[in-house]
Amino acid sequence: MLDANFFTALLSLSLVKATPLVLGAMSGILCERSGIINIGIEGMMLMSAFAGFLGAVFSDSLWVGVLVGVLTGAVMGAFLALLSIRYKVDQIIGGTVINLLAVGITSYFAVIIIDNQSLSGIGVLPIIQIPLLADIPVIGPILFRNQPITFMMLILVFVLHVALFYTPWGLRTRAVGEHPRAADTVGIRVNRMRYLDTTLGGMMAGLAGAFITLESVGSFESGVMTNGRGFIALAVMVSGNWRPINALIIAYIFGVSDALGVRLQLGDVNQLATLLIVAGLGMLIGGALWALTKYLGRRDENKVPVTQIALAVAGLVMVLAPAIVEIPETNIPFQFLGLPPYILTIIIVAGLVGNVRPPAAEGKVYEKQ
Amino acid sequence: MTTETDASRGAESKLGLFSRRVFISILSIVLSLVIGGAIIALSGGDPIDGYLGLWRGAFGKEKAVVETIVKTTPFIFAGLAVAVGFRGGLFNIGVEGQLFVGSICALIAGYAVELPPGIHAAFALLMGALGGAVWAAIPGYLKARTGAHEVITTIMTNYIALRVINWSISQNGPLRLPGSALPETRRVLDSARLPSLTDTTPPLHIGVVIVIVAVFFVYWLLWRTPLGFEIRTVGLNPSAARYAGIKVERTIVLTMVISGALAGLGGAVQVLGLLGYFTTGFNVGLGFDSIAVAMLGSNHPFGVAAGALLFGVMDAGMKTMQLRTQVPRDIVVIIQGLILLFVAAPLLIQPLFRLRQVGEGEQVSISATWGGEG
Amino acid sequence: MDEPVLRVRGITKRFPGVLANDHIDLELRRGEVLAMLGENGAGKSTLMNIIYGLYTQDEGEIYINGRQVEIRNPEDAIRCGIGMVHQHFMLVPVLTVAENLMLGMEHVRGYFFLDKERTIREIEALSKQYGLEVDPRATVEDLPVGAQQRAEIIKVLYRGAEILILDEPTAVLTPQEADDLFMVVRSLTEQGKSIIFITHKLREVMEIADRIVVLRGGKLVGTTTPAETSRAELANMMVGREVLLQVEKEPAAPGEMVLAVRDLRVLDDREHPAVNGVTLEVRAGEVLGVAGVQGNGQRELVEALTGLRKVTGGQVQLLGHDTTHAAPRQVIEIGTAHVPEDRHKHGLVLAYPVEDDLVLCTYYLPPFTRSFNLQPYAIETNAVNLVDAFDIRTPTVATPASSLSGGNQQKVIVAREFSRNVKLLIAAQPTRGIDVGSIEFIHKNIIAQRDAGVAVLLVSAELDEIMALSDRIAVIYKGEIIDTVPAETATREQLGLLMAGVHEAEAGD
Known part of the structure; x- marks a missing residue:
């Protein structure tokens, strides 16, 4: 059976695992709210992870590395905007170009710069404890004892939420992504907004990249850095209905699933119990969110989203089961334990897509007729 | 606002449009090679030496030429798979996974059953195509039923396929060659191997013939059959397709099935024609490169074949290049990315060479259905 | 000043x-x-x-x-x-x-x-x-x-x-x-x-x-x-020339029942009720005009009748077949022609050559397809004939539809739909946004179809068009047919009030 310490450690690790997903999703939100589809998040993260690592190694400062990573992201974002707006490349293909180029450039220069000179990393960003708050049981270690980019992620989620819905910039961004012509007719420079927002979005992906090399791994190795997290971030964004706080919640489910995978490889938890918890949590939160969107968007007053509530309840039972009954030991290959996030993504995207509403003008070039 | 006939565009001959496209593709390739050369030079290498190495690796000896042809084959299969998807309005990033599934299905069919030579190979190829088709049908079905965008779902099915296959060839995995220290599978029976036209290594297996048939088949399918008409109509305007009585959902699933079958067949040909078994790293990245191949070939089967040849040349040559000149082989990926960039953004190079703008033609907008509004 | x-x-x-x-x-x-x-x-x-x-x-x-x-x-x-x-x-x-x-x-x-x-x-x-x-x-x-x-x-x-x-x-x-x-x-x-x-x-x-x-x-x-x-x-x-403000036509000679709709209910894209119990009938050889301000359920009505939108209640009978839940192709094959409201979204594949757009609904039938093969020659011949018959101004039949003017694009649709052997013609906003010459041409053709015994359901937001072409006029308001009146006695004022949802009896004071 599992105790409180295990859960605290697990939920804390989950937040760390969720960080690049949330940052990636916010990258997508920034771009897409203004009308530019960004499926190049993966490539932007990869480039920034690489550039950030080099920046840190050559300057011997992790913080300079973070800065380089973020700036690299900004350049990548601006590049996507340039392709989409100036050169009218189909935005999904533009993102694919970025992903392909990122793989090529990082692996080529990784050989030339890192392997040939046998560069090694200079460690990772230190853990920061917020005095007093960090001592609160359970919540303290999870929220107030973290590395800096994780903190930044939490702050940025709320900053972006407020900025998007309560400031002139946010209002203009949303207008540009929904109805660019309307924005244009009241004197808002549509494409200028899109350049700005996509560049900011690139910076978010850049921070996610910096997280990978400078806060999490501490080194750069071609081919194993991003592992599709840029794409999972997209699924997070879609299922969070292009809202930063929803993205945080959904990314956290993925984080839990990831963290459990880590604990499993360490072999200190019961496999079946873990799978039950992950699948259960996914069903619980997914079902609840789904039910909520259904309920809020309902046309018929008496219609209750029964299926979705049942899904959530079943999830709750599965999460609680390991704490109540003894779960037998099993031997599931570790490759399978990594599957839940992918399957979860498919389920979320397939299940929610009818209920979410993307910015109406995304993917379309805005031209003055 | 005012839509009046632009006569010059209306009268644009098909041939003129075609040759302009070809010209742009060639320019893209040249420009990418130049930039790639600059990168090599900047990072301390000798670009001319590097490209010479590449050339020698691809065309140096008879063996090199065979290798180039053999390497081109899977690019054609995968490129056709992507192109069929694009024509049907679907961005099938899952070709990578469908190739793997096709390989594995052909492998299992190749060692688990005993059949007479020839028939066995045909059966294994069929199973490979079937495997790819089924694996592609899942995201196709999800798209048709729920509107889940295939870009996300196919990327996820890629990871799932990869993980499951990695498990199956890991220690104690069901496909692992008993007693081997390496992550490799059992061998297919000789009766399932594709016959070779030469006795070189790699062999010039008859997969090369199959792929040529596939190129013509795809052309026939898309432009000479009612099903092809349906696929292209759905790709260009799903609303109009529905209006015209075409079953859009069914067509989406069928497009994915055909696309996946081509990818699966490609994977099967690789396993049955080359190694005779499957191992980690086999064909990795092929599915992604094929996106560039399809784009390079304007999603036309003949164009795909030409684009694939270019990729085959680079792939065959890069080993020699790295060996002889110390230029890392990953430069090829950069060049490929650049080619895709220039082909996808003709506006980037048009001003450089003062070209007239290419007409819209039958271009599919992939972004149109993002987020499930289709 | x-x-x-x-x-x-x-x-x-x-x-x-x-x-x-x-x-x-x-x-x-x-x-x-x-x-x-x-x-x-x-x-x-x-x-x-x-x-x-x-x-x-x-x-x-x-x-x-x-x-x-x-x-x-x-x-x-x-x-x-x-x-x-x-x-x-x-x-x-x-x-x-x-x-x-x-x-x-x-x-x-x-x-x-x-x-x-x-x-x-x-x-x-x-x-x-x-x-x-x-x-x-x-x-x-x-x-x-x-x-x-x-x-x-x-x-x-x-x-x-x-x-x-x-x-x-x-x-x-x-x-x-x-x-x-x-x-x-x-x-x-x-x-x-x-x-x-x-x-x-x-x-x-x-x-x-x-x-x-x-x-x-x-x-x-x-x-x-x-x-x-x-x-x-x-x-x-x-x-720039004399305009016929009135279309010349003989009185209608209604024949057998072609379309019978009973208590039809349909939802719009946002799942609000859009059509709330519409009942109407169209007979062979007559034009039923559906008048109403845009957005009162006309689009949903047309889409439901043509199988493009799910019906949530009621019944549709087309020439004795129950087509309430029929697929678009079934509706077409029974003999329906549909000139859609949005020609760019539904009516045409703009990137296609004119010849392909002209067989959009019939490409799979002989002579255009024989033994699983499209017949390019038959498709081209068909196009050449129709371009001639319907006076479509296009350089060649291989020209993409996107480079034609709005009026000529609409003529492509009309040519395709009118050239089939149809029993029911559903025309939604058939002349929106096109030049007067094309409008006159299309109006004449609609009346010609009527005189040939086709049942016509004309949906239009232009009251003038409705009054010029219809034999009977049904007014739709908030998804309901609030009244059906004979065209010869209908006045603009009467229709206007109905379009605003006011019955004459109520408006008496």
């Missing part, structure tokens, strides 16, 4: 292949309503977009209160006191009225944050001053069209406009709502605003305008006042 508030001189604008505006001179005086009349494509919108800064003119000058100004973008126009109410509202559907109005000129509180309350107070004041009722806190997409238009007008006033350009403002309104709009327009001019009123409806011009200018083919062809002219004369100026 002597100096006009707005004067344009020698405005010229060229688009590839078209001269959209050809040296246009124009004056707008303070406090007047200047009606601008012209066909689609006459250059009205181009001129207004130039004045509003959405286009830049190739030649010519613009003067505001006698001072020459350069208007490079809408911001400049707003600064000059010019406001435009677009035909398609420039409101973001998911935002509230207040958010839409503050967009681009937001009040800020605490350095960063939107001050919505202040904007709302200002809107309420404006709304009272001009008698434009609207709830600033409502989300735009939840508002009826009339309220959206009021929000759009307030938006323009909120930006301090002295000159208001109203682009086809009555297209989406009932005649009664239009009357309300005219009241607003008068209240605005009384308070010193000047208005350019763009329209192609002659009746409105005579009613609201102080002065009238007519555009044709990018040129200004006449300036007059309602007192000096007549509707026939204006029509003449607009088109």
